[in-house]
Amino acid sequence: MLLGPSLALSAILFTIGVVGVVIRRNAIVLFMCIELMLNAVNLTFVALSQYHGLSGQIMVFFVMTVAAAEAAVGLAIILAVFRHRQSVDLEDINLLRG
Amino acid sequence: MTEIVFYILAVAAVVSGIACIVQRNPVSAALWLVAAMFALAGIYVLLNAQFIGAIQVLVYAGAIMVLFLFVIMLLNLGREANDIRRWPALLAGVAIAAGIVAPLLALRLYSPTRLATEVSGSPVFGDPGTVLSQGAAAQRLAENQGVVGAIAGPLFQTYLVPFEVTSILLLVAAIGAVVLAKRRL
Numbered sequence: 001m002l003l004g005p006s007l008a009l010s011a012i013l014f015t016i017g018v019v020g021v022v023i024r025r026n027a028i029v030l031f032m033c034i035e036l037m038l039n040a041v042n043l044t045f046v047a048l049s050q051y052h053g054l055s056g057q058i059m060v061f062f063v064m065t066v067a068a069a070e071a072a073v074g075l076a077i078i079l080a081v082f083r084h085r086q087s088v089d090l091e092d093i094n095l096l097r098g
Numbered sequence: 099m100t101e102i103v104f105y106i107l108a109v110a111a112v113v114s115g116i117a118c119i120v121q122r123n124p125v126s127a128a129l130w131l132v133a134a135m136f137a138l139a140g141i142y143v144l145l146n147a148q149f150i151g152a153i154q155v156l157v158y159a160g161a162i163m164v165l166f167l168f169v170i171m172l173l174n175l176g177r178e179a180n181d182i183r184r185w186p187a188l189l190a191g192v193a194i195a196a197g198i199v200a201p202l203l204a205l206r207l208y209s210p211t212r213l214a215t216e217v218s219g220s221p222v223f224g225d226p227g228t229v230l231s232q233g234a235a236a237q238r239l240a241e242n243q244g245v246v247g248a249i250a251g252p253l254f255q256t257y258l259v260p261f262e263v264t265s266i267l268l269l270v271a272a273i274g275a276v277v278l279a280k281r282r283l
Contacts, residue, residue, distance in 0.1 A: 002104055004208040006145060009108045011202030013115050013134075015195045020119030022191040025181040028124055028170055032131050035162065036115055039138055042154075046147045051210055053232030054239070058253050060150050064157050065264045069271030071162050075169045076278035082173050083281075089181060 006047035013040035027078050027088040031071065038067050104144050111137035123176045128166050135159045146237070148245045 013036060020033030042060045049056025078088055085092050114134035121127040135158045142151035170176070182188075214230050240248040253261060 002101065002145065003210060003213065004206045005101075005104065005108065006141070007208055008203055008206035009111065009141070011199060011205055012112055013138075014202070015199040016112070016115040016119060018198060019191040019195045022194055023183050023188055024119065025183060026124060026175070026178075028166065028175065029119070029127050029181070032127060032166060033119060035158075036118065036131060036134065039135060039158070042150075043138060043141065046142050046145050046150055048213075049233075049236070050146060051213055051230040051233040054236045054249055054252055055256075057147050057150050057249055058257050060147075061153070061249075061253065062260060062264060064153065065268065068157065068162055069267050071165055072271050072275040073278065075165060076275040079169065079173070079279050087178075088173065088175065089178070 001050060003047055003050070006043060010040045010043040010047070013037075013043065025090045027081070027090055027093070028075075030090070031074050031078075035067060035071070038063055100144055104141060107137045107140045107144070110134075111141070120182070122180055122182070124170045125167065125176055128163060128170060131166075132159050132163050135163070146240070149249050 017033045017037035017040060020036065021030055024030055024033065042063055045056040045060045045063070049060075081093055082088055087093075111134045114130045114137060118127050118130040118134060121130055135154060139151040139154040139159070142148070142154060183191075210230065217230065236248060239251070242248075243251070
């Protein structure tokens with residue numbers, strides 16, 4: 001049921017996330033685009049779990065857990081960088097540039 | 099009927115996603131992302147994954163996005179100049195989008211019959227009912243044990259070890275976040 005349209009929607013949402021990562025400079029918005037990409041992948045899992053059994057839905061469960069952990073650690077890093085630079089603009093975070 | 103609701107939610111998800119990446123203010127970007135996640139939760143319910151839909155609203159839209167909004171407001175962002183990159187990166191974005199979406203959009207032609215044919219590996223058309231019997235079995239399980247019961251079975255039996263490893267991951271993430279965000283140890 002609705003397998004093809006779901007996969008197409010997932011592709012479109014993933015692409016929107018990739019474009020967001022490329023065009024934005026704000027580190028927090030970048031993280032939100034990554035969340036959007038993870039959501040797109042979750043949609044693929046759910047759509048295919050209709051035909052391959054419930055393992056797909058359990059994978060979504062794990063993806064959500066990893067996303068939560070990633071968001072917590074990533075936002076802590078952004079917070080630490082903000083204390084140093086007073087900015088979350090990726091152009092300002094260039095300490096490792098040679 | 100299901101298809102109409104699906105397409106309404108799909109359009110809502112795509113529009114919210116696009117609004118999320120072009121919105122200048124981080125707070126409105128976050129709220130548009132919440133809208134996209136709500137639309138996706140509705141789609142999960144349509145795809146017979148009611149539990150995942152509920153978790154999507156509770157964990158993603160409820161917990162993770164609140165964390166994002168909390169950090170945005172804590173750092174008092176949103177008054178900077180436009181952070182959308184100028185034309186070279188913008189052009190690269192469009193090129194990447196075209197390069198990714200063109201091959202992936204071929205997936206819209208996927209049907210259960212084609213999936214069954216590819217899974218079985220036989221040259222003739224596979225019958226979705228026999229090749230992909232796990233899907234129908236999961237459907238029956240959900241009817242017998244309830245939606246949550248059907249997921250709890252494999253989660254705490256087949257996937258017990260990954261589930262326990264997940265708890266370690268969350269513990270590490272919690273400790274790591276505290277260590278990183280602390281001013282001085």
